[in-house]
Amino acid sequence: MEKIVAELTEKAREIRRHIVRMVAEAGSGHPGGSLSAADIVTALYFNQMRLDPVRPDWPDRDRFVLSKGHAAPVLYAALAERGYFPVAELSTLRKLGSRLQGHPDMRKLPGVEMSTGSLGQGLSAANGMALAARLDGRDYRVYALLGDGECQEGQVWEAAMAAAHYALENLTAIVDFNGLQIDGPVSEVMSTEPLPDKWRAFGWHVLEIDGHDFGQILPALEKARSAGGRPTAIVARTVKGKGVSFMEHGVDWHGVAPKGDQVAQALAELA
């Protein structure tokens, strides 16, 4: 376990470096919510999910839906590190003609399971994939990553209701609960608390963890595999901008790219 955690920690650091570099190179993008999700995404792509980057359309692969599509940099970094496309291509983020669109486009980039960006829609798509697995008698798992601010969208709760109704035990929703949204703290803009209770009330198996501690992330994802006929919601407390001191807890780093000295400092901290 210790060795696995050490390897994942190093991989997450590499992914964070990619995030800083690619957003800086693009001159725009969303570093804060990408950095907060880096450990969760790393755990999924480098420990938990059944994948074959050479066969991105392998029918039995596990699926990951980035419902909080603005965190595209963390997904792209993980896909590149996992071998879906060359790492060098990360520098094309948001540029004309790039496969790395500002928000994920499933038709352009291999490994992207769903086009997202309009918040609140990813969980519904994940439900559909989980239903398809059941219809086809396949045992793949479906993961959806949502933001806590995103949980303000009504469609999230339509999907939550349906996932429990259809007993989608092959589905895991993870909420990257970093507590901040564009206009300020979620608690001040429009509180989503008590968020774990809301998922429980909708009939989900709920786990609450520290979303930066692999010692908690991995066991939670394992527990989700045997939730007894219920979908699992993992409410992961995270820090927006995690890993870059001047971005941590900073609401202004939701959608702003670092520049010059900031990039150097961020990369030094992540070295």
Add this chain to the structure above:
Amino acid sequence: MQKIATREAYGKALVELGTGNPDIVVLDADLAKSTRTIEFKKRFPHRFFDLGVAEANMVGTAAGLAAAGKIPFCSTFAVFAAGRAFDQIRQSVAYPRLNVKIAASHAGITVGEDGASHQSVEDVALMRVLPNMTVFVPADAVETAGAVRAAVDIDGPVYIRLGRAGVPVLHGDDFKFVPGQAVTLRQGLDATIIASGFMVGQALQAADLLAAEGIEAGVLNIHTIKPLDVQAVVDAAQRTGFIVTAEEHSIIGGLGSAVAETLAEHYPVPMLRVGLQDVFGESGRPDELLQKYGLTPDDIVNAVQKLL
């Protein structure tokens, strides 16, 4: 003449196609009895999913099913499908070009007594503007069966507009539904009426009335609003020198707009659009509403006579 609602034909077609194709799945939002997806539900309960009164999630779920290789048909009333779930259709279906079919019933004012909240007069406009979307407005039961079959064959998003009221069966069993190909139902060199859906029957009656006055009006049935049969529209304009369109929809954004755009670019001729004149409907019997909102055969006749 035998009358069958297009929604009835839809329910039947789903069962027929579902029998031969296990990938077809059907979703509804608590209106299965009205949209007639209940027929599929009875026959293939494990491939039918009721999502409750939650249209946005229904469309998103269909997107996920399509991403995993299924061919989902989503049904609810047109006003809730194209209107309430517009963003889901745009973001999760049309943009990723997923193989989702939206079959929306109770379109137009012939919904009747339920009133304007349930009478979609803008759905064709909303669906037509979306890249990657094919838009079918079948005029009778035979065209509906053809449209559903074509939708299965098309690898991508399709919108099928269906009605509540019974409509005359216009075609024999030998009719071939070809997407994007207009159907000439009546020849005539004096005028052309281009119609879709419910208004095709009205247009044929109008042509009878005109014939009684010695005016030979052609009737061109456009069951595919997008992609539009540009050649057939231009040919009609060249042949008769003016065009009257007839649709159970706002004159903004639907068939009339599509024809006007085409003629403006290729062969401008005078035209009039019969349809909802930028207003919502209201409660009433379908025949009363058609009268009040100007969608009767007489209204089409008047439009033709204005341009003669």
